[in-house]
Amino acid sequence: MQLLIDEVQLWDGTGSPAQPKLSVEVRDGRIHWIGSASQWQGNRATVRVVDGRARTLIPGLMDCHVHYSSPGGPEWIARFTDPLPEISMRAIELAETSLRSGVTTARDVGAPYGVSIRLARAARAGEIRAPNIRAAGTWIAHRGTYVSFARLFEETDELRNAIKTEIESGADLIKVALAGWNEGVRPQDAPDIPFDKKLLTVAVEEAHKAGFKIACHANDPTSCRIAAHAGVDSLEHGMFLEAQDLEAMAKNKTYLVPTMSVWDAMLYYARAIDWPEARKKRAEDLRQGSRAAVTAAVKVGVKIALGTDAGGGAARHGRIAREAELMVECGMEPRHALIAATSSAAALIGESERGTIEEGKIADLVLLDANPLENIGALRLIVDVFQEGRRVA
Numbered sequence: 359m360q361l362l363i364d365e366v367q368l369w370d371g372t373g374s375p376a377q378p379k380l381s382v383e384v385r386d387g388r389i390h391w392i393g394s395a396s397q398w399q400g401n402r403a404t405v406r407v408v409d410g411r412a413r414t415l416i417p418g419l420m421d422c423h424v425h426y427s428s429p430g431g432p433e434w435i436a437r438f439t440d441p442l443p444e445i446s447m448r449a450i451e452l453a454e455t456s457l458r459s460g461v462t463t464a465r466d467v468g469a470p471y472g473v474s475i476r477l478a479r480a481a482r483a484g485e486i487r488a489p490n491i492r493a494a495g496t497w498i499a500h501r502g503t504y505v506s507f508a509r510l511f512e513e514t515d516e517l518r519n520a521i522k523t524e525i526e527s528g529a530d531l532i533k534v535a536l537a538g539w540n541e542g543v544r545p546q547d548a549p550d551i552p553f554d555k556k557l558l559t560v561a562v563e564e565a566h567k568a569g570f571k572i573a574c575h576a577n578d579p580t581s582c583r584i585a586a587h588a589g590v591d592s593l594e595h596g597m598f599l600e601a602q603d604l605e606a607m608a609k610n611k612t613y614l615v616p617t618m619s620v621w622d623a624m625l626y627y628a629r630a631i632d633w634p635e636a637r638k639k640r641a642e643d644l645r646q647g648s649r650a651a652v653t654a655a656v657k658v659g660v661k662i663a664l665g666t667d668a669g670g671g672a673a674r675h676g677r678i679a680r681e682a683e684l685m686v687e688c689g690m691e692p693r694h695a696l697i698a699a700t701s702s703a704a705a706l707i708g709e710s711e712r713g714t715i716e717e718g719k720i721a722d723l724v725l726l727d728a729n730p731l732e733n734i735g736a737l738r739l740i741v742d743v744f745q746e747g748r749r750v751a
């Protein structure tokens with residue numbers, strides 16, 4: 359199969375400026391040739407030609423933090439405990455919604471029953487219309503904290519076993535959740551955060567020994583501190599990161615996946631549904647904290663990869679453009695927000711054949727009717743989405 363995207367403005371994701379009037383030839387799912395439209399040697403009558411005039415071509419977007427098992431919205435936590443048939447069916451639908459918004463690769467960082475792993479396999483086999491999915495099975499958390507349907511442990515051996523079980527179940531990465539005790543279950547004299555530095559070191563060691571990346575949910579000041587210094591591959595959320603934490607992350611090459619969409623959506627529901635004052639205040643504080651952390655992280659030079667946490671919080675699927683907009687609002691240049699959503703995300707996920715538009719790479723592409731380098735909101739103006747060279751939306 360041969361495809362020519364003709365006379366397009368190309369932003370290739372490497373950090374170079376966009377180039378006008380290029381043509382991109384795709385053969386057998388990969389980028390075969392890139393050059394000026396006038397220099398293409400083939401016969402336009404014999405290939406599928408897509409008119410690129412007045413359009414911008416960018417690499418397929420990557421969302422490093424989604425949960426296709428939940429739809430998000432105001433009652434996102436309750437949705438995680440819906441019956442399994444419900445969760446499975448909608449995971450398929452939501453993955454397609456995500457693909458249609460330009461997301462050709464996603465990390466699903468946790469689902470009940472390990473639905474994410476089954477979903478990733480179905481996507482890989484071409485059975486469903488979905489992004490290329492890298493799945494964590496379920497969250498690994500200390501017993502008595504976080505959600506009850508995570509894989510729970512108390513002692514070091516149990517933690518090592520939990521990681522081995524995830525890997526044996528087919529997970530592509532490990533996801534751990536640092537969190538405080540759930541209401542009323544904290545034992546006397548126990549620390550605020552039982553999944554502490556020592557346990558996290560064990561988790562990082564165990565994951566890396568097996569050649570797996572480890573993503574760490576850190577949603578409160580203590581967890582942010584512990585996670586920033588532990589050498590995890592990515593710190594998810596990070597609304598309470600302070601200067602010394604960000605310096606440690608820059609030194610450890612730990613990516614920040616800020617998931618600002620969640621707090622943005624949460625505040626919307628807090629106001630629209632008239633939540634109690636305390637909850638509204640919490641939404642405002644989290645939103646503010648997350649924006650401050652991103653602004654500071656950019657200054658310190660922490661690597662940033664885009665993640666929406668669609669499904670895992672109030673944020674809904676198919677709205678990756680909003681996260682990129684929020685990044686720009688926090689002081690990132692549009693091209694840096696786009697890098698966070700393409701080549702930087704690819705580096706975090708370990709997708710060396712994706713994330714940029716270069717000869718030889720997999721042809722995951724998004725064609726837009728405007729230039730997102732000028733206005734990041736252009737990410738909503740999708741003309742076509744190509745996955746391995748096939749038009750899928």
Ligand SMILES: [Zn+2]
Pocket residue numbers: 423424425467667670671
């Ligand atoms: Zn999440």
